[in-house]
Amino acid sequence: MNEYQEKYVALKKQFEQSKGDSFSVTALYDFKESLEESEAIAAKEVLVNVYDLLNYKKDAYDLLSSIGDLSDVKIKKRLGKMKEYAENWRNDFAISKPKTEEDIQKEKEMLAELGIPTFKYHPNPLNTGAFEISEEGVVCDCCGKVTHIYYEGPFYAVDDIDYLCPACIASGKASEKFDGSFQDDYSVDDGVKDAEKLDELIHRTPGYCGWQQEYWRAHCGDFCAYLGRVGAMELQALDVMDEVLDDPMWDDEQKEMIENTVNGGHLQCYLFQCLHCGKHLVWMDCD
Template sequence: MNEYLKKYIELKKRFSAADGGPDSVRALYGFKKELEQSGDRQAKEVLVDVYDLLDFKKDAYDLLSRIGNRSDRKVLKRLGTLKEYAESWGNHYAVPMPKTPKEKQQEKERWARMGLPVFRYHPDPLDTGAFKESEEGVVCDCCGKITRLFYTAPFFSVEDIDYLCPECIADGKAAQKYDGSFHDDYSVDDGVDDPERLDELIHRTPGYCGWQQEYWRAHCGDYCAFLGYVGARELRALGVLDEVLDDPMWDEEQKEMIRESVNGGHLQCYLFQCLHCGKHMVWMDFD
């Protein structure tokens, strides 16, 4: 048994024992990078296994197609299986690389360097896809200024709006000008008594895209921060699956659904975090 295979077996055991926890995923990603940079054939053979374990199905199939011995029946059988997944999934359901606190801070600093407003209830709107970047720039319908970043999530108004800049959302001008909102004020958790917080959420906070009606979680008397779109694998990789299951909102059947959810699948989970105690919670819906 070569050294690459020994290390893979060790990392796979850690990954399974940790139920896909963040440290085990980071270790696999580090090993993946090491194997990708190696020219050793044995390294490439193990890289197929790493790709497969992390659900980079297309990458696993493409690599095995190049290096696999097609006279070996086991290789042919595995190629057939990987091809089916590669054509159906691609790399779409790959286990995400958990971000370190340093990387999260760097994202916030990048947003700040661009001179963009801070959204308490949606702190990483570039990462979640609420805004997209345009190299050429577009004209904000609200203020008429050219902006490199434009809003892509729901905005509910009578008029059809193409582009809104972050500033016109943050200061409430877009909602006021078009008598619109970024979220339904009835689709929120109870327990928030301050009307100013509801106003900030629906009129000055970027929304997110749900399969059905978007819903906003609340905790500790305030609305939570929306962190992004997740499935069970993302929750495990972040180390918060048990935490989100410890939620009186869900019964045992619904908890099992969360355990089996797939990001981008028929059952989608949306991750929130309390701004005060840090607790993670989810909302989920079906396509």
């Protein structure tokens, strides 16, 4: 066993024993980055395993395809198993590297530079996939201007709308012009008595795409911020699994289901965070 394999075995053990907590995920990312800088074949062989463990399925498949001995039966079998994940999952469900305060600040600055307004209930719509970037630019159906960032989430209206820019969503002009909403006002938690907060959520906040009807969590008398899709591994990496299980919405059977979710799988969790006390909550649905 070479030095790369030894370190991988140790980090994988740490990852599994901690159920993928933030410390173990950060350590794997640090190792991944060091392996990516190496030209040694032994390092690249271990990098395949690191990619696979972190759910970079396409990267794992592509790398093994390029360095593996295709005459080796074991390699061919492994590639066969990896191919489906590479084609269907790509790297879309990779476990994210835990963010530092500096990372969060840089994200805010990037969004500001791109001209994306601040959405209280959906703070990073670019990261969650609610917004897409177009290098060529598209025309916003609301204001008629060319935008390089457009909305990709649900919009409930009579008219078929292709493109909406962030500014028209934030101002409420898109909802007003097309008499539409970005979230079903019945598919939200109870406990928010301020009508203005509901109006901001459904008319001036980009929604998210779920397997079924999207649902918005609330806490401390206000709607929560939507953070994105997660599975059990992501919840462990963020150190919030215990928080989301401490929720009267879920019974014991459902809590066990949450503990076994896979991001992008048949059972999907969506992560929210209270704007006031910071508690994390999830919504869960199936395909």
